[in-house]
Amino acid sequence: MTRSEQIRETSEKVFFPTYNRFPSAMVRGEGAALFDAEGKRYVDFLSGIGVASLGHSHPEIVAAICDQAKTLQHASNLYFMPPQTELAESLVSNSSLNRVFFCNSGAEANEAAIKLARKYARETHGDECYEIITLEDSFHGRTMATISATAQPKVKKGFAPLLEGFVHVPAGDFAAMEQAVTEKTCAIMLEPILGEGGVVVLPDNYLKKVRQLCTDRDILLIADEIQVGMGRTGHLFAHQWAGINPDIMTLAKALGGGLPLGAMLAKEKYAETLGAGSHGSTFGGNPVACRAGLVVMRHVTDEKFLRHVLEMGDLIRARFNEMAGRFGFIEEIRGRGLIVGLKLSVPCKEMVTSAFKRGLLINCTQESVLRLLPPLIISEKEVEEMFEILEEIFGEVK
Numbered sequence: 001m002t003r004s005e006q007i008r009e010t011s012e013k014v015f016f017p018t019y020n021r022f023p024s025a026m027v028r029g030e031g032a033a034l035f036d037a038e039g040k041r042y043v044d045f046l047s048g049i050g051v052a053s054l055g056h057s058h059p060e061i062v063a064a065i066c067d068q069a070k071t072l073q074h075a076s077n078l079y080f081m082p083p084q085t086e087l088a089e090s091l092v093s094n095s096s097l098n099r100v101f102f103c104n105s106g107a108e109a110n111e112a113a114i115k116l117a118r119k120y121a122r123e124t125h126g127d128e129c130y131e132i133i134t135l136e137d138s139f140h141g142r143t144m145a146t147i148s149a150t151a152q153p154k155v156k157k158g159f160a161p162l163l164e165g166f167v168h169v170p171a172g173d174f175a176a177m178e179q180a181v182t183e184k185t186c187a188i189m190l191e192p193i194l195g196e197g198g199v200v201v202l203p204d205n206y207l208k209k210v211r212q213l214c215t216d217r218d219i220l221l222i223a224d225e226i227q228v229g230m231g232r233t234g235h236l237f238a239h240q241w242a243g244i245n246p247d248i249m250t251l252a253k254a255l256g257g258g259l260p261l262g263a264m265l266a267k268e269k270y271a272e273t274l275g276a277g278s279h280g281s282t283f284g285g286n287p288v289a290c291r292a293g294l295v296v297m298r299h300v301t302d303e304k305f306l307r308h309v310l311e312m313g314d315l316i317r318a319r320f321n322e323m324a325g326r327f328g329f330i331e332e333i334r335g336r337g338l339i340v341g342l343k344l345s346v347p348c349k350e351m352v353t354s355a356f357k358r359g360l361l362i363n364c365t366q367e368s369v370l371r372l373l374p375p376l377i378i379s380e381k382e383v384e385e386m387f388e389i390l391e392e393i394f395g396e397v398k
């Protein structure tokens with residue numbers, strides 16, 4: 001029995017079967033590659049679902065977290081912790097928002113955003129103002145509040161009663177959005193690019209109109225940038241493509257460079273809403289994770305780094321455009337920068353398995369959208385490697 005098989009056998013006995021896992025145990029990561037227990041190399045075009053944006057075990061992140069682990073791993077949010085403050089300061093100075101709340105994951109960041117929006121609205125507009133509008137095919141997390149916010153029925157199944165006060169409208173349909181807004185609406189929450197929902201880019205003009213609607217009606221605009229923020233699209237934040245500023249923004253995934261870290265950012269105006277004792281987290285803003293976050297911020301705020309993201313994204317899109325002429329099942333090439341979705345007319349689950357067997361990690365959403373979320377440091381050589389494998393796989397589609 002191989003080591004991967006041993007791990008698999010034990011895992012199947014001790015874990016809830018919440019994940020459909022591939023059969024290999026990953027034991028090491030380096031740059032854009034993962035290695036399994038048998039030493040097989042995988043070129044990683046998923047980066048832990050948008051987490052390892054500087055690649056796996058980036059030397060600067062390793063050095064920062066080792067140093068911090070030796071110095072202070074946890075004190076409690078009852079005290080100030082310098083790496084937290086430095087990271088919050090960096091997020092504030094690189095965004096249009098002024099206040100930060102740290103947590104440990106995307107769902108927790110969205111929980112914080114939902115709580116802030118509701119509390120502000122109740123205090124400002126009364127007890128009947130608590131509804132949040134979200135988009136069909138959105139994904140905001142797995143906690144009770146965030147599955148209530150998420151419009152995809154599959155994440156809600158079996159968990160009723162859900163949190164009330166969420167209204168779902170079709171993505172990109174401004175008339176539907178306008179119609180859904182009532183006196184009860186306290187916030188609109190959206191991903192500028194719907195990641196799990198099939199890499200659907202919301203048009204800039206739609207986002208501008210939604211922004212204006214929120215301003216006109218004193219509704220909070222919450223941008224869920226958990227998957228598409230932190231440089232993924234070639235801008236530091238994906239909403240910047242539309243030239244808009246949200247009232248609240250949520251971050252996680254890439255923020256901690258591989259360590260669990262989430263953040264909710266909001267405008268100064270909302271600072272008093274979450275006063276002492278109103279919200280909190282034991283681990284939120286862990287200093288080791290924040291040291292990694294500082295390294296990530298240093299890289300993703302660099303113009304040259306962001307240019308690389310755009311160049312690699314353009315290269316991948318150009319190749320897919322060319323392939324679309326040869327493979328009739330490619331219907332649409334979606335995304336921005338290094339979030340790429342390939343809408344196919346055929347299911348893509350088996351292609352993902354086939355890629356895995358050939359040493360390429362990719363992913364499939366919404367049954368027929370191949371999703372690529374490579375590390376942002378991906379090189380031309382690795383892009384070539386990915387295409388060599390995809391050519392083989394596409395060639396086998398009947």
Ligand SMILES: Cc1ncc(COP(=O)(O)O)c(C=O)c1O
Binds near residue numbers: 195225226
């Ligand atoms: C847009 C978006 N929001 C929220 C989440 C939830 O994040 P987490 O799994 O860290 O709770 C995800 C995770 O995929 C996401 O893509």
